[in-house]
Amino acid sequence: xxxxxxxxxxxxxxxxxxxxxxxxxxxxxxxxxxxxxxxxxxxxxxxxxxxxxxxxxxxxxxxxxxxxxxxxxxxxxxxxxxxxxxxxxxxxxxxxxxxxxxxxxxxxxxxxxxxxxxxxxxxxxxxxxxxxxxxxxxxxxxxxxxxxxxxxxxxxxxxxxxxxxxxxxxxxxxxxxxxxxxxxxxxxxxxxxxxxxxxxxxxxxxxxxxxxxxxxxxxxxxxxxxxxxxxxxxxxxxxxxxxxxxxxxxxxxxxxxxxxxxxxxxxxxxxxxxxxxxxxxxxxxxxxxxxxxxxxxxxxxxxxxxxxxxxxxxxxxxxxxxxxxxxxxxxxxxxxxxxxxxxxxxxxxxxxxxxxxxxxxxxxxxxxxxxxxxxxxxxxxxxxxxxxxxxxxxxxxxxxxxxxxxxxxxxxxxxxxxxxxxxxxxxxxxxxxxxxxxxxxxxxxxxxxxxxxxxxxxxxxxxxxxxxxxxxxxxxxxxxxxxxxxxxxxxxxxxxxx
Ligand code: BES
Ligand code: MN
Ligand code: ZN
Numbered sequence: 001x002x003x004x005x006x007x008x009x010x011x012x013x014x015x016x017x018x019x020x021x022x023x024x025x026x027x028x029x030x031x032x033x034x035x036x037x038x039x040x041x042x043x044x045x046x047x048x049x050x051x052x053x054x055x056x057x058x059x060x061x062x063x064x065x066x067x068x069x070x071x072x073x074x075x076x077x078x079x080x081x082x083x084x085x086x087x088x089x090x091x092x093x094x095x096x097x098x099x100x101x102x103x104x105x106x107x108x109x110x111x112x113x114x115x116x117x118x119x120x121x122x123x124x125x126x127x128x129x130x131x132x133x134x135x136x137x138x139x140x141x142x143x144x145x146x147x148x149x150x151x152x153x154x155x156x157x158x159x160x161x162x163x164x165x166x167x168x169x170x171x172x173x174x175x176x177x178x179x180x181x182x183x184x185x186x187x188x189x190x191x192x193x194x195x196x197x198x199x200x201x202x203x204x205x206x207x208x209x210x211x212x213x214x215x216x217x218x219x220x221x222x223x224x225x226x227x228x229x230x231x232x233x234x235x236x237x238x239x240x241x242x243x244x245x246x247x248x249x250x251x252x253x254x255x256x257x258x259x260x261x262x263x264x265x266x267x268x269x270x271x272x273x274x275x276x277x278x279x280x281x282x283x284x285x286x287x288x289x290x291x292x293x294x295x296x297x298x299x300x301x302x303x304x305x306x307x308x309x310x311x312x313x314x315x316x317x318x319x320x321x322x323x324x325x326x327x328x329x330x331x332x333x334x335x336x337x338x339x340x341x342x343x344x345x346x347x348x349x350x351x352x353x354x355x356x357x358x359x360x361x362x363x364x365x366x367x368x369x370x371x372x373x374x375x376x377x378x379x380x381x382x383x384x385x386x387x388x389x390x391x392x393x394x395x396x397x398x399x400x401x402x403x404x405x406x407x408x409x410x411x412x413x414x415x416x417x418x419x420x421x422x423x424x425x426x427x428x429x430x431x432x433x434x435x436x437x438x439x440x441x442x443x444x445x446x447x448x449x450x451x452x453x454x455x456x457x458x459x460x461x462x463x464x465x466x467x468x469x470x471x472x473x474x475x476x477x478x479x480x481x482x483x484x485x486x487x488x489x490x491x492x493x494x495x496x497x498x
Pocket of ligand 2: 269271345346347348349
């Protein structure tokens with residue numbers, strides 16, 4: 001497996017070995033401290049040869065610069081030095097990570113011409129390095145030819161040189177915990193379903209106890225007792241059982257009501273008897289992307305010792321086909337007491353969430369509930385793969401999520417809810433059916449969930465397009481993006497701590 005890059009922080013001083021990265025603003029301007037790494041002006045020459053525009057995350061490289069002990073001197077463009085956004089710093093880190101191979105020793109000079117780079121900025125760049133460097137290659141037994149140049153077992157070593165290394169190190173500690181959460185979420189989604197079923201996923205959640213989380217695992221027996229007929233109906237076609245993981249991080253005041261996150265954890269979705277077409281079905285190993293984001297978030301919050309009381313609940317099932325699988329037309333009774341006519345066994349995520357949301361609300365009476373789910377293909381038809389669908393019964397919560405989405409660039413786009421849509425899931429034979437008509441498929445799915453949240457402020461994020469298979473970018477080259485961890489960590493940090 002590719003080892004993770006190591007990252008440390010130090011004062012700015014010209015290095016005598018390895019490689020150095022400088023930040024270059026418009027017209028190729030670099031700071032005085034950065035110039036000291038390039039006494040012969042080799043980079044300046046390279047700028048003019050390449051007509052370097054210093055566009056954000058663009059790169060120019062000089063190998064074996066004359067009169068320097070360095071192997072490589074690399075400049076990364078920042079655009080205008082005084083308008084770099086928070087997210088741009090992550091992208092800059094991504095550009096740095098992308099440029100180096102394993103076993104490189106790299107000094108990154110975080111210093112700008114005519115503007116200040118804060119300790120936070122330096123820490124964000126470091127976080128960007130880790131996010132970009134992630135690969136899922138644990139099942140490759142041979143190393144990749146294309147990067148076989150260096151020792152496969154050695155990670156690159158990045159030293160971030162900045163004005164206040166101890167402050168940067170401190171800022172990085174919290175961001176590092178969030179990156180750990182993102183990487184955990186990516187790992188869970190990338191993992192194939194033969195390795196990660198409900199039981200194995202639950203064990204991953206349980207393992208977070210070492211970070212100080214309280215984790216309970218409900219078994220089928222306990223869920224049967226609780227009356228979770230909707231979730232268990234989905235699970236009954238699989239020999240691999242069902243679980244619910246209930247995670248608690250109590251970092252806030254003892255009497256404070258918690259906030260809650262709930263995830264769809266379908267470890268594989270065949271569609272059940274309403275079976276999916278063969279083409280692309282392999283992607284359904286990622287149908288636990290909502291649950292992965294919740295577990296990743298809990299890891300992030302515990303890792304940075306967030307000052308908040310937070311509950312994370314994931315419903316874990318496999319939607320398989322066998323003689324015992326549920327059939328179209330079956331009627332199940334959810335924990336809420338409401339009955340559901342299952343007209344399509346492939347609309348299973350909402351059945352899992354119905355019981356998880358109800359349980360969460362009953363037991364914890366949270367300030368709000370946010371659920372995440374790879375719920376509908378229709379959300380990709382509506383929004384493509386760069387925004388998650390946001391559905392909410394609460395404008396304040398929706399606004400906050402939108403804001404956090406802008407800051408983290410894990411974007412959301414609000415979609416409508418309303419009685420016209422709700423009536424589309426009324427059923428002749430039961431209290432509701434689990435599919436609406438042909439139109440507005442993401443909305444009728446959301447209406448279904450809303451029937452299990454009562455008056456509690458609630459938001460549903462449909463992440464079918466963003467959690468997996470979305471275009472790679474500066475900070476993710478992985479099929480599984482880890483979408484949602486940074487978004488929700490930011491929401492917690494900005495509005496629900498302290
Ligand atoms: N897990 C799927 C949704 C999905 C599709 C996620 C593609 C990611 C990529 C979900 O369980 C599902 O099958 N939804 C159906 C609902 C339909 C039967 C009403 C869908 O979207 O087709
Ligand atoms: Mn399905
Ligand atoms: Zn599904």
